[in-house]
Amino acid sequence: MSQTQTVPPQADDRSRSTTRNVLVVVALLWTVQLVSLVAALSGIAQADVAIHFRTTQIAWFTLMTLLTGTFFLPFMIKGAALFGKKRVLLVATGLGFAGDLLAAVATDYRTLLIGRGLAGVYAATMPIGYAITRDIFPRRWVGIASGILAGGVGLVAFGGPFLAGRLLDDYGFRGVLWFMAVSTAVSFVMVAVLVPESPVRQNAGRMDWTGGLLLGAGVTGLVYAVGEGADWGWGSGKFIGYVAGAVAALIAFLIVERRVAEPLFPPAMTRRRPVWTVLLATSVAAGSLSAVGVVIQLLVLMPNIPHVSEGLGWSGTHNAIVTSPISAMIIVGAVGTGWIARRVDARILLAAGAALTVVGYALATHFHENGPQIVSWGVAAGLGTGMVVAVVPIMIIEVVTPAEQALANGAQNLAQGVAQIVVSQLAFVVMAQHGVVLKGTQFYLDQGFVNGLWLVVGCVALGMLLVALVPRRARLDEAVESPVVQAA
Structure with missing residues (x-):
């Protein structure tokens, strides 16, 4: 049995200045939110990458990163407990930079995919970054720092498309890839210089x-x-x-x-009905929503070529401007859900959010020919997406003890990643059934985009229905005040 050594962070860090604490928060914010930002950049760049490399396998441009990130996540989380969270953060960031650099200089598609796969290891920085926050800050700073890290998703949701659009329009997909490499290098330096090592570590244990x-x-x-x-x-x-x-x-x-x-994930925890039902429902719903980007980004950014490609042919900047109201609604949905979760059953919030996205993307199958149409259904889909994203960690808190929190988060991230990968891959397969290969590049007709959207709608609807399996639990405020989980 491994032992956990804990040095109270408030005792160790009492002499740390406010300025120093702020700098640590900035370093962790950059590191954690870079995962989401890179995902947004990749989605917007994939159409140009497919055309440049003349490939019918553009699905792997995003899937390689998801696949390796999902594969290495359990090992990285366990390694953080055994060897130190900062040390593993640096390993993940260093490997991420090496992958981003290789992708940026790649002259063939295979090398590009190898780089993207290596860069996927960086995804482990998100759960580890959140975990180290609890360990290294004084008690009065933990809530502030955690809130800032979580709130950063709003900046990414709103600013990410504008950044990606400008990079893509001015410098092409190479500019996007080089920005990823430079950003990851900055993350490595900031963590190395500013972030202290966590005092919480297992004295013994072995990797599974x-x-x-x-x-x-x-x-x-x-x-x-x-x-x-x-x-x-x-x-x-x-x-x-x-x-x-x-x-x-x-x-x-x-x-x-x-x-x-x-x-990696104790069966005693995952066998409890409240836990496995929450993992199942949240993973299917949130993972499916994460996959919708592969359809929407190709729809708006692929060129319009008669009888070959029926994308809208927008520039990256035009895409950012049109979708900005949708990004704003994601922020509204996330913030509002966090506020009312203490008063409303989280199952209702997950089901309502999933229902809004089902309605929104179902409308998208019929109305996706111009900006006003996309905004009209995107507002509902964006609001629902924000609700789903915000309620997932809340539902995990409600069904596990504090000691199980990290493992449960890891299990949910893993299951959601698997769902996202499978649904994304199926979306590419479905779209290709109504597509045309021209000069080695896979293009898609309108029916392909429609079928891809229906696939996502069906998968999100399945996640919504799975909420019915989740038993009634204590609401968030009750779970925090009395964090006792009964086996069920």
């Missing part, structure tokens, strides 16, 4: 390598099979073999987790 490798192999095999299924044939022996192998690996992972002394 077998479980992690089985989980990674299962997820990777499943995603790859879905992505190639259209070319192989959905009933082909190759497709069935990959899916069967992936399922076998995931079943083996569950068996291993029941037997190892220190599993």
